[in-house]
Amino acid sequence: MKTQGEPRYAVGQSVRIAPRTPPVHHRVPSYAKGRVGRIVRVCSEHGLPEAYIRGDGRPFRRLYRVRLAQEQLWEGYAGQPGDTLDLEIFEPWLEPVE
Amino acid sequence: MTSDPSAPHGHEPGHAHGHDHGHGHDHGHGHDEGHGHDHARTFQPDLSEPTSDAALIGVALRRLLLERGLYTAEEERATIQRMAGANPGNGARIAARAWSDPAFRERLLADGAEAIKELGYDLSPLEFTVLENDERLHNVVVCTLCSCYPRALLGQSPAWYKSKNYRARIVREPRTVLAEFGVALPDSVEVRVHDSTAELRYMVLPQRPPGTESLDEAALAALVTRDSLIGTQRDLTPKDPAAH
Numbered sequence: 001m002k003t004q005g006e007p008r009y010a011v012g013q014s015v016r017i018a019p020r021t022p023p024v025h026h027r028v029p030s031y032a033k034g035r036v037g038r039i040v041r042v043c044s045e046h047g048l049p050e051a052y053i054r055g056d057g058r059p060f061r062r063l064y065r066v067r068l069a070q071e072q073l074w075e076g077y078a079g080q081p082g083d084t085l086d087l088e089i090f091e092p093w094l095e096p097v098e
Numbered sequence: 099m100t101s102d103p104s105a106p107h108g109h110e111p112g113h114a115h116g117h118d119h120g121h122g123h124d125h126g127h128g129h130d131e132g133h134g135h136d137h138a139r140t141f142q143p144d145l146s147e148p149t150s151d152a153a154l155i156g157v158a159l160r161r162l163l164l165e166r167g168l169y170t171a172e173e174e175r176a177t178i179q180r181m182a183g184a185n186p187g188n189g190a191r192i193a194a195r196a197w198s199d200p201a202f203r204e205r206l207l208a209d210g211a212e213a214i215k216e217l218g219y220d221l222s223p224l225e226f227t228v229l230e231n232d233e234r235l236h237n238v239v240v241c242t243l244c245s246c247y248p249r250a251l252l253g254q255s256p257a258w259y260k261s262k263n264y265r266a267r268i269v270r271e272p273r274t275v276l277a278e279f280g281v282a283l284p285d286s287v288e289v290r291v292h293d294s295t296a297e298l299r300y301m302v303l304p305q306r307p308p309g310t311e312s313l314d315e316a317a318l319a320a321l322v323t324r325d326s327l328i329g330t331q332r333d334l335t336p337k338d339p340a341a342h
Contacts, residue, residue, distance in 0.1 A: 027243055027295050027296055028295070029242050029243060029293065029295060031242075031269065032293075043225055043297070043298065044223075044225060044297075046223070046296065046297040049296075063225075063296055063297055063298075065298070070272075070289075070291075073269075074270050077270075078271060078273070078274070079271070079272060079273045079289060080273075080285050080288065080289070082288045083272070083273075083288055083289045083290070083291075084288065084289075084290045084291070085269060085290070085291040085292075085293060086290060086291070086292045086293070087292070087293040087295045088293075088294070088295045088296035088297065088298050089295070089296075090296065
């Protein structure tokens with residue numbers, strides 16, 4: 001299951017979560033779409049939920065943990081400026097941010 | 099089962115009720131002959147049926163899998179038994195080991211899935227990830243899309259973990275929700291919400307309570323609660339403070 005392809009992104013890199021909504025099962029929460037975050041961990045490769053619809057999820061794709069700032073995520077966020085949210089996003093859902 | 103708005107007396111949709119409401123039926127209770135009795139209070143269908151299309155598909159799929167021999171009923175039973183045996187005590191044991199053994203703690207935080215194999219747990223291919231609380235950080239876990247939870251390790255998740263209330267609010271207003279759980283967080287502590295969206299499963303490593311230096315691993319494990327492993331509890335307290 002590990003390392004079939006080189007990861008496109010590295011820890012610390014800024015990425016945007018694609019603002020797509022394909023008409024199939026996918027596991028990217030709406031609140032995260034279009035948001036910019038930072039890679040905090042490069043995970044293994046796993047089956048893409050969209051691809052499991054047609055079979056075994058292959059080819060497996062790289063998964064990352066992405067950290068978002070809560071203040072940028074929610075309008076009028078009532079917590080503290082340093083609060084964060086981490087979630088898991090597959091590589092095809094990430095876009096580089098300069 | 100689709101609901102049938104014409105079903106009389108608010109009966110469960112799909113319930114086959116052939117009895118005559120006027121007379122002669124026997125529900126096994128001493129009902130009044132004036133027939134003003136309340137079915138909603140006194141009657142339950144003998145057989146419950148799947149209540150949704152999804153439930154029906156589940157029943158059909160299971161039958162097909164067994165029929166095709168993809169697994170056996172005995173394998174299914176053994177799997178259910180194994181999963182039913184999982185409980186928060188496993189997480190407590192892992193936390194206590196991490197508190198007692200700094201090298202294990204390092205391995206656990208670096209690669210939880212590998213480290214817990216040392217204690218006999220294997221969650222692969224899921225990536226088991228341990229999130230360590232400290233004085234400046236509080237971690238809390240949710241699955242906003244469904245109810246992902248390290249069930250094979252910690253057992254079934256609590257009902258509130260699966261509720262839309264928790265799933266919607268813990269990401270949006272974590273401090274408010276945590277306060278409702280009794281977690282009072284100073285502004286100086288960062289709250290980090292972990293949304294379990296794919297192939298990772300999470301467990302929080304709570305802080306070791308003060309005054310527990312003399313405790314062995316088993317005694318330490320006894321202090322760890324399920325909620326502290328999810329992050330809806332922060333401070334653990336020794337069971338009997340007077341003993342220390």
